[in-house]
Amino acid sequence: MRIGIAGAGYVGLSTGVAFASMGHDVTVVDIDRAKIDRLAAGHAPFYEPELDELLSRALQKRTIRFTDRLAQTAREVDLVFIAVGTPAKEDGEADLSALWAVAGALGRSGAAPKTAVIKSTVPVGTGDLVEERLRSLSRAPWRVVSNPEFLREGSALRDFFHPDRIIVGASPPEAAAGLRQLYSGIDAPFLVMPRRAAEMVKYASNAFLAAKISFINQIGDLCERTGVDVTQVSLAMGLDARIGEAFLRAGLGWGGSCFPKDTAALIRQFEQQGIEPSILRAVSDVNRSRRRRFLELARSCLGGFRSARIALWGASFKPGTDDLREAPSLEIIERLLQEGAEVRVCDPAAGEKIAAAFDVETAADPLAAADGADAVLLATEWDLFLQVDLAELKARMRRPLLIDGRNAFDPGRVRRHGIAYAALGRPGP
Ligand code: UGA
Numbered sequence: 194m195r196i197g198i199a200g201a202g203y204v205g206l207s208t209g210v211a212f213a214s215m216g217h218d219v220t221v222v223d224i225d226r227a228k229i230d231r232l233a234a235g236h237a238p239f240y241e242p243e244l245d246e247l248l249s250r251a252l253q254k255r256t257i258r259f260t261d262r263l264a265q266t267a268r269e270v271d272l273v274f275i276a277v278g279t280p281a282k283e284d285g286e287a288d289l290s291a292l293w294a295v296a297g298a299l300g301r302s303g304a305a306p307k308t309a310v311i312k313s314t315v316p317v318g319t320g321d322l323v324e325e326r327l328r329s330l331s332r333a334p335w336r337v338v339s340n341p342e343f344l345r346e347g348s349a350l351r352d353f354f355h356p357d358r359i360i361v362g363a364s365p366p367e368a369a370a371g372l373r374q375l376y377s378g379i380d381a382p383f384l385v386m387p388r389r390a391a392e393m394v395k396y397a398s399n400a401f402l403a404a405k406i407s408f409i410n411q412i413g414d415l416c417e418r419t420g421v422d423v424t425q426v427s428l429a430m431g432l433d434a435r436i437g438e439a440f441l442r443a444g445l446g447w448g449g450s451c452f453p454k455d456t457a458a459l460i461r462q463f464e465q466q467g468i469e470p471s472i473l474r475a476v477s478d479v480n481r482s483r484r485r486r487f488l489e490l491a492r493s494c495l496g497g498f499r500s501a502r503i504a505l506w507g508a509s510f511k512p513g514t515d516d517l518r519e520a521p522s523l524e525i526i527e528r529l530l531q532e533g534a535e536v537r538v539c540d541p542a543a544g545e546k547i548a549a550a551f552d553v554e555t556a557a558d559p560l561a562a563a564d565g566a567d568a569v570l571l572a573t574e575w576d577l578f579l580q581v582d583l584a585e586l587k588a589r590m591r592r593p594l595l596i597d598g599r600n601a602f603d604p605g606r607v608r609r610h611g612i613a614y615a616a617l618g619r620p621g622p
Contacts, residue, residue, distance in 0.1 A: 362391025413618025507573025
C-alpha cells in the first residue's frame with residue numbers, strides 16, 4: 194500500500210521504516226527540512242536498535258522517501274498516518290497544535306477523501322474533532338481511525354514486528370479495512386473497537402504500567418522501614434500469573450517522554466469531566482517522591498553533600514537510550530550541585546548531553562567516574578555498571594559506598610567486597 198506519515202519523530206520514523214521494510218511504499222513528511230535531508234541521506238536523528246540498517250535498506254530499495262510536502266503526499270497515498278508529538282502543556286493537558294496543523298494541511302490538500310490514522314497519543318474524543326475538521330475543510334467524507342502505538346524506546350522495531358496486540362479504533366468498523374490489510378504480515382490479535390475506546394486504551398495502558406511501578410515503590414517504602422527487601426517481594430508477587438513480573442522493579446521510578454506526559458494528560462481529562470482522579474494523582478505523587486527519597490538516603494549516608502565527591506552512574510531515563518526527558522538524574526544532579534557536591538557523570542549514551550546541560554565532569558568509564566569518590570549513585574541500570582569489577586571499584590573510591598537507585602545490584606555481593614550499600618526499598622546499610 195502507499196502510505197504517508199506526518200511526523201518523523203520517534204513514532205513516525207520507526208513506524209515508517211517498519212512499514213517500508215514490509216514492502217509498503219512509504220513517504221515520511223516533516224516540517225524540519227534539515228531533518229528530512231539527513232534522513233534522506235540515511236541518518237536517523239536518534240539512536241534505536243536496528244533502525245539504521247532498516248532505514249538504509251529501505252532507501253536502497255526505494256520503499257521509503259522523505260519530504261516536507263504534506264499536501265502533495267496526501268494526494269499520492271492511500272492512507273495518511275498522523276504521528277506528530279503531543280507534549281504536555283503547563284497544566285498537563287496535551288498540546289495538540291502540531292496535530293491541528295497537520296489536520297489543516299490535509300483538509301486543504303485537495304486530496305480525494307481518504308483515511309487519516311492517528312498514531313499520536315491524543316485525548317479521548319480527539320479523533321471525532323479531527324474528522325469534523327477534515328470534512329469541513331475538504332467538504333469530502335474523510336475518515337479518521339485511531340491506531341495507538343505501544344512501542345518502547347530501545348526496542349521500537351522489535352515491538353513493531355512482535356506486538357502483543359494491534360488496536361484499531363474505527364467508527365464505523367469498516368473504516369479499519371485499510372489497516373487490516375496494512376498489518377496483514379504481522380501475527381498479533383487485531384482488535385477493532387470504537388474510536389474513542391482505542392484512544393482510551395492507550396492512556397489506560399500507560400497509566401496502568403506507571404501505577405504498577407508506583408505501587409511497588411510505595412510497598413518498598415514500608416519494606417525499607419520493616420527490614421524487608423522489596424526485590425524479594427516483587428519476585429514472589431510477579432510469579433502470580435495474575436500480577437506478572439514486569440514493571441515491578443522498585444527504585445527511582447518512571448521518566449521518559451511518555452509516562453509522565455500521558456499520566457498528566459489523563460488526569461486533565463478526568464478533571465475536565467469533573468471526576469476526581471485519585472489513583473492517578475497518587476501514582477504521580479509517589480513517583481515524584483522517589484527522587485526526593487533517593488537524595489535523602491544519599492544525604493543521610495554521607496552526612497550531607499557539601500564537598501562530597503559523587504559519581505553518578507547513568508543519566509538517561511532508562512538503559513538503551515540517550516533520552517533525558519523527565520529522567521530522574523536531572524533533578525538529582527541539580528540538587529547535588531546546589532548542595533555543594535562535586536559530580537562526575539558516566540552514561541554510555543547521554544554523557545555529552547549531560548556535559549552540555551550541567552557544570553559537571555563526565556567520564557566514559559564507570560571506574561574513572563568513581564575515582565576518589567565518596568559515593569557512587571546508580572540512577573540508570575545500564576549493563577556496563579552491573580559488570581564493574583567491585584574489588585577495583587573499592588580500591589578506586591575515597592569512601593566505598595554504593596547507593597543503588599534501581600535495585601540492580603546484589604547487596605550481599607557488594608558488601609562482601611567491602612563496599613557499603615544502600616537502596617530504596619531495601620534494609621539500611
Ligand atoms: C512506554 C510504554 O512502555 C510503551 O508501551 C509506550 O508505547 C510508550 O511508553 C509510549 O507511550 O510511547 P517507554 O517510555 O519507552 O515506553 O519506557 P518503558 O520501557 O515503559 O519505561 C518507562 C519508565 O519506567 C522508565 O523510566 C523505567 O526506568 C521505569 N521502570 C520500568 C521502572 O522504574 N520499573 C520497572 O519495573 C519498569
